[in-house]
Amino acid sequence: MVKFSQAGLDASFTALSDHTRRGVLEQLGHSDASITDLAEKFQMTLAGMMKHVGVLEQAGLVTTEKVGRVRTCKLGASRLEQETAWLEKHRQLWDARFDELDKVVEELKRKEKLDERDTRE
């Protein structure tokens, strides 16, 4: 069973909650890129992109390395395993909860039918 780190989940889901940051991850899934490349591609300032990359880095989703004046970004070590496990667990709870409600509705319908029959008799 996955042991959830609440601070880790907070950081990852925060990192994933922005369209541009998700785009950066997709980009880095195809090839490494410098902050300058990413800023150009996503049409934003260098400072803005550095901020986004910082959020991704803090969540372990991206690592960066500075060689000379160029900071290169690549995918980090996080494979979003615990985030996937959390979603899976929630979906199971959701399914179980709705199955349970379905049963309650079925039971109510059954009783209603019986009551109708009793009234008719």
Place this chain on the structure above:
Amino acid sequence: MVKFSQAGLDASFTALSDHTRRGVLEQLGHSDASITDLAEKFQMTLAGMMKHVGVLEQAGLVTTEKVGRVRTCKLGASRLEQETAWLEKHRQLWDARFDELDKVVEELKRKEKLDERDTRE
């Protein structure tokens, strides 16, 4: 293939980025609860809990219904399908990317060995 709604993903991941909000979802996975119950359970003010529930509601993860003075919360329609699909897609990209890097490293090692052999000959 899942068509991603960027605004939907933004809202869901924002909703999931907070420990208390994830806790509320887990709680509602077991049973419906009023805002007052939830505020007590998570030891926060009613106003604070209403804010969290609002964020969850906006993401479709929770629905609420007010009967008399009690607002009851239950799981919403979102089964986090596109969020799960997004994570899955990222993990596939991640695996492919690292397989690719592994191949590059293998190739470099192979060449190094050949060079060593050539030097020795």
